[in-house]
Amino acid sequence: MSLKPYKRSRVAIVGMGAVGTTTGYTLLLRQRMSELVFIDVNVKKAKGEMLDMNHGLPFLGGVKVWAGDYEDCRDADIIIVTAGASQKPGETRIDLLKRNAEIFESIIDNIVKVNTHGILLIATNPVDILSYISWKRSGWPSSRVIGSGTLLDSARFRYLIGKQKGIDPRSIHAHIIGEHGDSELPVWSTANVAGTPLELNEDTKNEIFENTKNAAYEIIDAKGATSYAIGLALDRIVAAILGDEGSVLNVSTLLEDYNGVSDVYLGVPSIVDHNGVREILDLPLNDEERARLLQSADKLKDQISKVHL
Numbered sequence: 001m002s003l004k005p006y007k008r009s010r011v012a013i014v015g016m017g018a019v020g021t022t023t024g025y026t027l028l029l030r031q032r033m034s035e036l037v038f039i040d041v042n043v044k045k046a047k048g049e050m051l052d053m054n055h056g057l058p059f060l061g062g063v064k065v066w067a068g069d070y071e072d073c074r075d076a077d078i079i080i081v082t083a084g085a086s087q088k089p090g091e092t093r094i095d096l097l098k099r100n101a102e103i104f105e106s107i108i109d110n111i112v113k114v115n116t117h118g119i120l121l122i123a124t125n126p127v128d129i130l131s132y133i134s135w136k137r138s139g140w141p142s143s144r145v146i147g148s149g150t151l152l153d154s155a156r157f158r159y160l161i162g163k164q165k166g167i168d169p170r171s172i173h174a175h176i177i178g179e180h181g182d183s184e185l186p187v188w189s190t191a192n193v194a195g196t197p198l199e200l201n202e203d204t205k206n207e208i209f210e211n212t213k214n215a216a217y218e219i220i221d222a223k224g225a226t227s228y229a230i231g232l233a234l235d236r237i238v239a240a241i242l243g244d245e246g247s248v249l250n251v252s253t254l255l256e257d258y259n260g261v262s263d264v265y266l267g268v269p270s271i272v273d274h275n276g277v278r279e280i281l282d283l284p285l286n287d288e289e290r291a292r293l294l295q296s297a298d299k300l301k302d303q304i305s306k307v308h309l
């Protein structure tokens with residue numbers, strides 16, 4: 001009997017707060033990689049999370065987990081960044097821009113100093129703008145700098161549609177695109193179940209979209225942070241990359257001449273494989289959807305112009 005050759009893969013997480021910890025735990029449970037390293041400015045916190053997860057290894061096995069520093073990013077296949085300020089109740093994601101853009105300068109510099117081949121996966125908000133900043137600052141090809149984008153929003157959207165229709169959300173094909181934030185838009189024109197158009201009246205559609213868009217505000221008001229669904233969304237992107245899947249995911253990526261939008265990161269259906277974003281799908285949009293995508297892009301470009309790059 002021949003054993004499968006052992007393939008080492010390393011994921012580093014920078015920022016071990018609610019999102020980083022939940023993502024690390026999800027990756028661990030799903031045994032996505034052979035090495036998992038936690039990095040945080042709060043070294044004690046990263047160490048505590050590492051110890052707690054290591055004590056579960058007798059029930060799981062397989063993964064080496066440690067708390068480290070940027071040197072440990074050298075051999076990382078994926079570096080997930082979740083470090084920085086999060087929204088207080090009532091704050092928008094854009095309100096975080098100044099604070100988080102400042103800390104990203106040193107975080108990205110520290111990573112690219114040691115790593116030349118990996119994929120940067122950004123989750124910190126405002127995620128589209130910070131992904132754009134990370135792309136510019138890293139000097140890496142845009143295919144290797146990915147934001148979590150509207151993958152989470154699309155999951156919320158599919159869950160709510162599935163609940164309304166009594167259908168498993170995995171069988172609902174529906175996209176939220178644009179900013180991961182207040183200017184995002186639903187692509188109702190292509191939403192379907194097995195090619196069958198969704199039968200929903202306008203009031204129901206509006207209610208589903210408003211609940212999708214405002215989900216984070218509701219959860220942050222109730223429990224202070226969102227963590228489980230974003231952990232699963234980041235895990236999904238890691239699986240697509242490490243498994244060289246070629247899966248279509250609504251990640252945030254650099255758009256060039258996409259439905260009239262250029263030089264901005266936004267969430268759109270993209271093919272994700274071992275090289276990162278291999279290709280962006282040309283989602284057919286109607287006139288209203290295209291106009292809303294342009295508005296979303298303009299909003300983010302206006303914010304980017306205020307940040308020193």
Ligand SMILES: NC(=O)C1=CN([C@@H]2O[C@H](COP(=O)(O)OP(=O)(O)OC[C@H]3O[C@@H](n4cnc5c(N)ncnc54)[C@H](O)[C@@H]3O)[C@@H](O)[C@H]2O)C=CC1
Pocket residue numbers: 014015016017018019020039040041042045082083084085086087096100103107122123124125126127148149152180225226227230
């Ligand atoms: N993209 C998405 O869909 C989502 C994004 N988020 C965003 O993720 C970010 C993190 O949220 P939480 O984990 O709830 O916040 P948190 O406050 O629980 O954790 C942030 C962590 O970052 C660390 N940190 C701060 N500055 C750092 C630095 N310079 N280097 C290394 N570590 C540093 C802190 O010590 C802390 O452990 C926020 O910006 C939040 O808005 C949250 C949920 C979903």
Ligand SMILES: CC(=O)C(=O)O
Pocket residue numbers: 087093125152216226230
């Ligand atoms: C916080 C955030 O961005 C979210 O849960 O959508």
